[in-house]
Amino acid sequence: xTTVDELWVLLRKSVTMRDSVRAxxxxxxxxxxxxxxxSPQDQPAFDRxxxxxxxxxxxxxxxxxxxxxxxxxxxWKQRKxxxxxxxxxxxxxxxxxxxxxxxMLEDAVEDGAAVRLKQxxxxxxxxxxEDASTGDIxxxxxxxxxxxxxxxxxxxxxxSPLVTRRLSVLHVATGGEIVPPEAEPExxxxxxxxxxxxxxxxxxxxxxxxxxRVSEDxxxxxxxxxxxxxxxxxxxxSSVGGHDxxxxxxxxxGFEILVSQVAxxxxxxxxxxxxGDSWAFGLPGNPLSHFVCxxxxxxxxxxxxxxxxxxxRVRNRIxxxxxxGxxxxxWWPAIAESRMIRPLRWRSSxxxxxxxxxxxxxxxxxxxxAAGDEAEFIRAL
Amino acid sequence: xTTVDELWVLLRKSVTMRDSVRAxxxxxxxxxxxxxxxSPQDQPAFDRxxxxxxxxxxxxxxxxxxxxxxxxxxxWKQRKxxxxxxxxxxxxxxxxxxxxxxxMLEDAVEDGAAVRLKQxxxxxxxxxxEDASTGDIxxxxxxxxxxxxxxxxxxxxxxSPLVTRRLSVLHVATGGEIVPPEAEPExxxxxxxxxxxxxxxxxxxxxxxxxxRVSEDxxxxxxxxxxxxxxxxxxxxSSVGGHDxxxxxxxxxGFEILVSQVAxxxxxxxxxxxxGDSWAFGLPGNPLSHFVCxxxxxxxxxxxxxxxxxxxRVRNRIxxxxxxGxxxxxWWPAIAESRMIRPLRWRSSxxxxxxxxxxxxxxxxxxxxAAGDEAEFIRAL
Numbered sequence: 001x002t003t004v005d006e007l008w009v010l011l012r013k014s015v016t017m018r019d020s021v022r023a024x025x026x027x028x029x030x031x032x033x034x035x036x037x038x039s040p041q042d043q044p045a046f047d048r049x050x051x052x053x054x055x056x057x058x059x060x061x062x063x064x065x066x067x068x069x070x071x072x073x074x075x076w077k078q079r080k081x082x083x084x085x086x087x088x089x090x091x092x093x094x095x096x097x098x099x100x101x102x103x104m105l106e107d108a109v110e111d112g113a114a115v116r117l118k119q120x121x122x123x124x125x126x127x128x129x130e131d132a133s134t135g136d137i138x139x140x141x142x143x144x145x146x147x148x149x150x151x152x153x154x155x156x157x158x159x160s161p162l163v164t165r166r167l168s169v170l171h172v173a174t175g176g177e178i179v180p181p182e183a184e185p186e187x188x189x190x191x192x193x194x195x196x197x198x199x200x201x202x203x204x205x206x207x208x209x210x211x212x213r214v215s216e217d218x219x220x221x222x223x224x225x226x227x228x229x230x231x232x233x234x235x236x237x238s239s240v241g242g243h244d245x246x247x248x249x250x251x252x253x254g255f256e257i258l259v260s261q262v263a264x265x266x267x268x269x270x271x272x273x274x275x276g277d278s279w280a281f282g283l284p285g286n287p288l289s290h291f292v293c294x295x296x297x298x299x300x301x302x303x304x305x306x307x308x309x310x311x312x313r314v315r316n317r318i319x320x321x322x323x324x325g326x327x328x329x330x331w332w333p334a335i336a337e338s339r340m341i342r343p344l345r346w347r348s349s350x351x352x353x354x355x356x357x358x359x360x361x362x363x364x365x366x367x368x369x370a371a372g373d374e375a376e377f378i379r380a381l
Numbered sequence: 382x383t384t385v386d387e388l389w390v391l392l393r394k395s396v397t398m399r400d401s402v403r404a405x406x407x408x409x410x411x412x413x414x415x416x417x418x419x420s421p422q423d424q425p426a427f428d429r430x431x432x433x434x435x436x437x438x439x440x441x442x443x444x445x446x447x448x449x450x451x452x453x454x455x456x457w458k459q460r461k462x463x464x465x466x467x468x469x470x471x472x473x474x475x476x477x478x479x480x481x482x483x484x485m486l487e488d489a490v491e492d493g494a495a496v497r498l499k500q501x502x503x504x505x506x507x508x509x510x511e512d513a514s515t516g517d518i519x520x521x522x523x524x525x526x527x528x529x530x531x532x533x534x535x536x537x538x539x540x541s542p543l544v545t546r547r548l549s550v551l552h553v554a555t556g557g558e559i560v561p562p563e564a565e566p567e568x569x570x571x572x573x574x575x576x577x578x579x580x581x582x583x584x585x586x587x588x589x590x591x592x593x594r595v596s597e598d599x600x601x602x603x604x605x606x607x608x609x610x611x612x613x614x615x616x617x618x619s620s621v622g623g624h625d626x627x628x629x630x631x632x633x634x635g636f637e638i639l640v641s642q643v644a645x646x647x648x649x650x651x652x653x654x655x656x657g658d659s660w661a662f663g664l665p666g667n668p669l670s671h672f673v674c675x676x677x678x679x680x681x682x683x684x685x686x687x688x689x690x691x692x693x694r695v696r697n698r699i700x701x702x703x704x705x706g707x708x709x710x711x712w713w714p715a716i717a718e719s720r721m722i723r724p725l726r727w728r729s730s731x732x733x734x735x736x737x738x739x740x741x742x743x744x745x746x747x748x749x750x751a752a753g754d755e756a757e758f759i760r761a762l
Contacts, residue, residue, distance in 0.1 A: 025562065025577045025580065025581070026577075026580055028581075029580070029581035029584055029585065030585065043733070043734070044571075045566065045571070046568065046569060072557055072558075073556060073557050073558035073569075074556070074557035074558030074559070074569055074570050075557070075569055076567070076568040076569035092556075092558055092571070092666070092667075093558070093569065094568065094569040130728065130732070131728065131732045131733065131734050132734055138734060138737055139737045140737070143737065143738075145581065146581065146740070146762040147578045147579070147581040147582035147672065147675070147762065148578065148672055148736035148737070148739055148761070148762070149581075149736065149737060150577040150578050150580065150581035151574040151575065151577055151578030151581075151668045151671070151672065151733070151736055152574065152668075152733055152734070152736045152737050153562075153577065154562035154572055154573060154574045154576070154577035154578070155562075155571070155572050155574040155668065155733055156572075157562055157563070157565070157572055158562075159562045159563045175454060175455070175473075176453050176454050176455035176456070177453075177454035177455030177473050177474070178455070181406065181534075181535035181536075181538055181539075181540045182538070182540045184538070185426065186457065187427065187457040187475065188427060188454075188455055188456055188457035188474065188475040189455050190425075190426070190473070190536070191535055191536050191537075191538055192535060193532040193533065193535040193536040194532065195535070196406045196407075196531040196532055196534065196535035197528045197529065197531050197532030197535070198528070199406065199407055199410070199531065200406070200409075200410035200526065200527060200528040200530075200531035200532075201528035203410055203411075204410065204411060204585055285473070286473075287532045287533075287536065290532070291528065291529050291532065294528070314719075315719040316719050316720060338695075338696040338697045339697060347511065347512065351511070351512045352424070352512065352532070352533055352536055353424070353512050353513055353519060353533070355529035355530065355532055355533045356519055356520045356521070356524065356529070356530060356533050357524075358529055359527075380529070381527040381528065381529070
């Protein structure tokens with residue numbers, strides 16, 4: 001049986017990054033940057049006033065200044081200031097010459113065309129190149145384009161960043177017992193939870209998802225998984241029969257089966273297959289197991305394809321209540337609070353009610369966790 | 382000057398929740414649930430086998446059993462088992478009668494039509510109603526619909542959850558010095574970073590965003606802000622002049638100005654106005670200030686309109702390096718690591734380079750923070 005760490009290593013070593021494309025800033029958010037973005041000019045590009053006020057020569061200790069002009073943001077009014085001369089200047093406006101300082105409006109007393117200045121010597125100028133020089137790397141390769149990064153790219157004039165192309169994903173829900181969520185299950189049947197779950201998981205991640213629902217019979221499954229895409233997810237019936245069907249169908253479709261069981265609870269019956277650059281996951285049909293495997297394994301493959309780190313970001317926190325161990329390591333539904341992580345009531349892999357509140361999965365080693373221990377967890381939303 | 386806490390209180394008390402609508406599960410992710418979702422039936426709805434195996438009467442200690450039938454997942458084959466009788470059963474399949482137990486396939490030795498069973502007494506049945514009873518609340522009001530919640534809603538047959546309608550937001554970037562990101566700035570000009578930032582901020586939050594860019598002149602600004610929407614954001618020129626313009630334009634458009642300065646760094650020139658149910662924010666044009674005010678204040682208003690908590694989720698962590706205080710409380714760009722929060726190099730509110738790496742804002746009180754202190758922060762992406 002493959003361990004969780006072994007599967008992460010396999011994915012890190014074997015899953016290849018997808019092609020990159022240029023995207024508009026409006027289409028790039030959430031995607032991984034594939035080339036460094038340099039500053040095309042000094043930042044700031046010119047000496048800028050940090051405040052509204054009056055600009056004078058630093059060396060000029062005149063008791064009063066004559067206001068000879070006004071500079072608004074966006075204007076370019078370079079001129080030498082003479083002794084006793086000041087210009088009114090707006091925040092963000094270009095300072096007219098070197099050797100100047102700006103005195104805040106609040107420290108100035110205006111008197112007609114003259115002004116007296118208190119609080120000299122503070123500067124209040126953001127100097128050209130203070131934050132970055134031309135050619136400095138502003139954003140490194142591998143960064144996800146968040147709101148802050150998008151703003152920085154716009155500042156640098158990088159309006160078509162090079163990012164990983166969108167990944168294509170097919171999710172096929174199988175199982176003789178499942179009916180669509182809008183149907184009324186007959187005796188012995190249950191509603192398909194996994195299609196809705198994967199949909200809500202894939203959308204904020206920008207994945208190009210298609211979905212299908214088939215019974216467990218082999219020809220239907222084989223037809224459903226035809227074609228090429230980056231990722232194929234088959235949520236099997238959790239039965240041994242269903243599980244075997246998925247492995248058989250993947251093998252028949254040309255996938256090399258690399259993993260057929262993972263030492264994890266919930267989620268043991270995980271199949272991992274590869275066909276060229278395309279990867280397939282056979283995931284347990286039980287929704288909580290499905291949830292855990294999506295966050296532990298499928299997310300890792302997605303990250304590797306996008307050019308990020310394929311190991312989920314594992315954090316540490318004090319655990320609020322004891323959790324019993326199991327021979328297989330367990331990823332237990334939990335709520336991550338500021339100082340504690342709180343395991344949720346969870347009885348069996350069939351108990352879905354914790355999905356309503358879990359925002360984290362707590363890693364429980366075989367020896368279990370005592371209350372007050374520090375333990376690892378990942379975010380899971 | 383209004384404090385950050387006072388502004389949060391104001392927003393919590395005064396911003397009203399928007400109407401709710403029914404959305405399909407595919408459209409509901411990320412939105413706030415507005416009615417509790419009950420379990421329409423017991424969960425599980427029938428006694429289900431937790432494993433692949435053989436079902437026999439618990440009281441039956443026969444040395445060997447005759448396999449009289451097979452039950453697959455989704456089938457309903459209720460029957461009384463006789464002494465010495467077993468049925469093969471799949472994981473998830475309905476147990477045929479009461480008083481039964483299931484023995485795992487791994488603990489069974491099959492011999493033609495007979496089977497010998499080891500490891501009796503484990504049960505391996507998930508009992509009807511074990512996780513939830515009919516009418517139990519599965520998901521509470523106010524929860525955001527994440528992947529896990531979507532799966533749970535599907536299980537409950539709740540395919541049209543009641544959620545807050547999408548919010549309409551207009552963002553207007555103003556300032557004499559700004560040019561579009563794709564333009565080459567002339568001397569004294571800078572590129573507009575805030576439109577791209579707000580775009581990348583609004584999309585994953587499901588906001589219906591429209592955007593405009595106008596110079597600072599009043600008639601253009603008044604035309605741009607015409608009409609009704611939930612939220613109006615004006616990124617002012619950061620100059621006093623620009624700031625005044627925004628306040629004047631908002632007042633002219635019928636907004637009551639409730640706040641005109643906030644004691645926060647960066648970001649002091651924040652204007653908050655209200656017109657009926659509609660709220661307006663005048664935000665500083667400086668991109669880092671814009672970023673901070675989006676996450677501190679605009680996010681709080683959005684959350685209140687959606688029906689969530691209008692105070693951002695403030696967490697606590699040990700700070701890796703000292704940060705100097707300022708009379709105004711500071712929200713300092715930082716990286717939140719598992720055990721530490723690491724303040725980024727940040728010189729002035731004009732220094733945007735920290736936007737490339739910040740994923741958090743550290744709250745720095747006027748007294749400053751020493752390395753090793755615990756301090757508050759919010760996530761900011």
